[in-house]
Amino acid sequence: MSTTFDTIADIIAETCDIPRDSIKPESHAINDLGIDSLDFLDIAFAIDKAFGIKLPLEQWTQEVNDGKATTDQYFVLQNLSARIDELVAAKGA
């Protein structure tokens, strides 16, 4: 069974035509992989479908804009994986 990271790395590789082996847990989706906001919508759509969740992108963006969070918390892939796991767990609770 693939991990959450593996699933989102596969999604990113396919959606953004980025070599799969260049996508690491410590990669920052924006700063390291160069994914822009429009491409991230495709990724979010694929993640929402794959995990049956709704990534709270607007909430995250607001928190970053308000200085309450850093982009690392949501867009470094190992952190994104952890957020997804939390959302999946909350859905099943």
Place this chain on the structure above:
Amino acid sequence: MRLEYFQLIDRIVELDLPGRKISSEATVPAESTIFEGHFPGYPLMPGVLLIETMAQTAGWLVVAANRFERMPFLAAVKNAKLRNFVKPSQLLSVGATLEHEGSGYAVTKASISINGEGVCDAAITFRVFDFPNDEMKAMMHAWAERIGFPNEVPADG
């Protein structure tokens, strides 16, 4: 179809929010300066305007899904296929389905047919924001009334 105002839908025929689908109609004008250039002696509805017609229909579905509190803006058009020519005066039947409501975006699929024959289809993604100002929201209300946006959908936040 008011080409000069870029308002391409004549009327909403059905809005089925539980079913996440909408249908609309639009009649291509008999005459337009657009047809003088596209093309001389062989007037055709430009494909980009057919895509916009699908986007506006799908957009009204997103407006309804957001209870007229938020506004969709075109973000991406994928797999657009223009299958048949569309000529002046033809009646377009437009349909759209809401495939996914994300956080700040919506994914739809839309199509146009004429007399049951497919004309074009595409997957259309919108960013969804609060209305940027009251003037735009008022314009959207007026537009909604003109095309028969159903009363059972709250037209005010």
